[in-house]
Amino acid sequence: MSQSIETLLNEQRIFMASDEFRVNATHSDPDIYKIAQSDRLGFWEAQAAKLDWFSPWQSVLEWQRPFAKWFVGGTLNASYNCLDVHLPTDRRDKAALIWEGELGDVRTLSYAELHDEVARFSSVLMARYGIQKGDRVTIYLPLIPESVVAILACARIGAIHSVVFGGFSAQSLIDRIHDSGSRLVITADGGYRRGKVIPLKDIVDEALEKCPSIEAVVVVRHVGNPIHMHAGRDDVYQEIMAETSDLQDALPMDSEDPLFILYTSGTTGKPKGIIHTTGGYMTHAKYSTQLVFDLKPSDVYWCTADVGWITGHTYLVYGPLANGATVMMYEGSPDYPDKNRFWDIVERHKVTILYTAPTAIRAFMKWGDHLPGMHDLSSLRLLGSVGEPINPEAWMWYYTVIGKNRCPIVDTWWQTETGGIMISTLPALSPMRPGYAGLPLPGIEAQVLQDSGVPIEAGGGLLSIMSPWPSMARGIWGDNERFKSVYWDTFETYFAGDGATVDDDGYIMVLGRVDDVLNVAGHRIGTMEVESALVEFEGVAEAAVVGVADDLKGQAILAFVILKEGVTPSKELERAAIEWVGKMIGAIAKPKQVVFTPDLPKTRSGKIMRRVLKSVANGQALGDITTLANPEVVDFLERQLNSV
Numbered sequence: 001m002s003q004s005i006e007t008l009l010n011e012q013r014i015f016m017a018s019d020e021f022r023v024n025a026t027h028s029d030p031d032i033y034k035i036a037q038s039d040r041l042g043f044w045e046a047q048a049a050k051l052d053w054f055s056p057w058q059s060v061l062e063w064q065r066p067f068a069k070w071f072v073g074g075t076l077n078a079s080y081n082c083l084d085v086h087l088p089t090d091r092r093d094k095a096a097l098i099w100e101g102e103l104g105d106v107r108t109l110s111y112a113e114l115h116d117e118v119a120r121f122s123s124v125l126m127a128r129y130g131i132q133k134g135d136r137v138t139i140y141l142p143l144i145p146e147s148v149v150a151i152l153a154c155a156r157i158g159a160i161h162s163v164v165f166g167g168f169s170a171q172s173l174i175d176r177i178h179d180s181g182s183r184l185v186i187t188a189d190g191g192y193r194r195g196k197v198i199p200l201k202d203i204v205d206e207a208l209e210k211c212p213s214i215e216a217v218v219v220v221r222h223v224g225n226p227i228h229m230h231a232g233r234d235d236v237y238q239e240i241m242a243e244t245s246d247l248q249d250a251l252p253m254d255s256e257d258p259l260f261i262l263y264t265s266g267t268t269g270k271p272k273g274i275i276h277t278t279g280g281y282m283t284h285a286k287y288s289t290q291l292v293f294d295l296k297p298s299d300v301y302w303c304t305a306d307v308g309w310i311t312g313h314t315y316l317v318y319g320p321l322a323n324g325a326t327v328m329m330y331e332g333s334p335d336y337p338d339k340n341r342f343w344d345i346v347e348r349h350k351v352t353i354l355y356t357a358p359t360a361i362r363a364f365m366k367w368g369d370h371l372p373g374m375h376d377l378s379s380l381r382l383l384g385s386v387g388e389p390i391n392p393e394a395w396m397w398y399y400t401v402i403g404k405n406r407c408p409i410v411d412t413w414w415q416t417e418t419g420g421i422m423i424s425t426l427p428a429l430s431p432m433r434p435g436y437a438g439l440p441l442p443g444i445e446a447q448v449l450q451d452s453g454v455p456i457e458a459g460g461g462l463l464s465i466m467s468p469w470p471s472m473a474r475g476i477w478g479d480n481e482r483f484k485s486v487y488w489d490t491f492e493t494y495f496a497g498d499g500a501t502v503d504d505d506g507y508i509m510v511l512g513r514v515d516d517v518l519n520v521a522g523h524r525i526g527t528m529e530v531e532s533a534l535v536e537f538e539g540v541a542e543a544a545v546v547g548v549a550d551d552l553k554g555q556a557i558l559a560f561v562i563l564k565e566g567v568t569p570s571k572e573l574e575r576a577a578i579e580w581v582g583k584m585i586g587a588i589a590k591p592k593q594v595v596f597t598p599d600l601p602k603t604r605s606g607k608i609m610r611r612v613l614k615s616v617a618n619g620q621a622l623g624d625i626t627t628l629a630n631p632e633v634v635d636f637l638e639r640q641l642n643s644v
């Protein structure tokens, strides 16, 4: 790791967008930074004013650290701003969504069609299920158009959506339903992943045995597999939608009414339900999508994230639709049926903007240049990266092989908690440097701080957002104390949990998490979540989990496990333990390897020295181990790791 940071720090290459790109870009006035700085709140008001409000706000910001209220007193509707606003324009009959299934089927919905589908589903939610403003609705769907419909239908009536990624297990679904107190689940019979059916409805059935708050389940018929329908509880989406032609109007929401909860991993075993509200979130979603991606209604914009993650919320649904673009959506995996699937999609649908993750880019690099080489990628005009640091090699590959040296790359740093992009170059305005996210967006004040909280002019430290911004999290569902302690106890300002460097030009390079959160293929996974799952596995006495550097995924999970007395370690047991974690959390959390050990490195007071485990796992120097009570275990672990 430290070696790769060194290499990154020596990265001097600089790239600029072409004159052609700059001439056509919506935001090409460098004064935007100055304007935002000289009157930050006024600048945000100007961005908010680009949304359609039912009634104006009385004050821009009420800040009672750490709780912000933006555009207080204003009313608006997020679904209205994504759909209804386009109906009187020539975007009405333009594609809002182009969806391609893994099997190759394509569905296109115009803005008018998407509007009608959403408005009809809102009416079903209200009339049939009595869903009202403030009720929580859990969405557990594959990446199909109905996931966008469900999200916007909730927003339309003020129901708070809680989307759970379709790769999460029944147990994870249970935890999130319990915590949010959802009344309804929207799911599908199944989804496709690499040609296989993921039986989502079966997983929901298993989960609902333990979820008394759920009154009803709406099941989208997607793959057509046999499923069990519980009479009186479950309905088929297509059937109940066919029964009504009522179109529900978008209801006025207060700017601070919650729009959604999204669960994300932290350093304890319990995921945090991050709350976002309506006015501020939508302001930043619309603004940042246009600014960072130079998004225009003429674009075919493809964000490859699943709606189960924040990227899918802000940059697949709310941001691009608020800007009237055509959103490309692809259900499946990038290597199905072949490893050129992405490039085939770009070519056939003439995708102009591609927003994906470094883990995918590294996989494409490994698969070979000949695959994109087989396709006409000339429709592309801008590329984006998100989710984890992009190493300069991957950046250069993306730039030359995919972008053919003519598409600017935006490396966007942000988090579930920030709601939208905080740091990125602006394609027509700032030079691009591989490995650097760039400058905070106009309106955002981000800095790198020393441990003491003092800003660093140039060098490395901890990333912090220095003043409130419209799309900031409003809290953790049901646990505001945790919200305070996780994000606001370290500094006076927002503590992001990431390490970063800043250079003389103010360019920020994000290095990754400084806490016990792993970033596996761009997904946040708490070490404690995996450890809690492992100790529930029969025969396990104790477990410690660390991240190891992984060429493709950025990080992979390595678990050290102490077995109970009398339990014998074996390959089968390792495999079973890995499967168990998959069952408890989801496939993304499966350790790459489980190392059975009689002991773990501990301090004399019995605390596991995770730092030592990390060094051992990554083959690095151990540093100071004078407080280690049992140095012999380190030799043992090193031998174990070297033997595989």
Ligand code: WTA
Pocket: 264, 309, 310, 311, 385, 386, 387, 388, 389, 390, 411, 412, 413, 414, 415, 416, 417, 437, 496, 497, 498, 510, 511, 512, 513, 519, 522, 523, 524
């Ligand atoms: C990491 C995803 C480096 C970071 C939008 C952050 C990044 C966590 C970048 C949030 C980037 C995201 N460069 N690291 N461009 N983007 N991260 O909540 O560690 O799923 O704290 O939000 O991803 O992950 P989350």
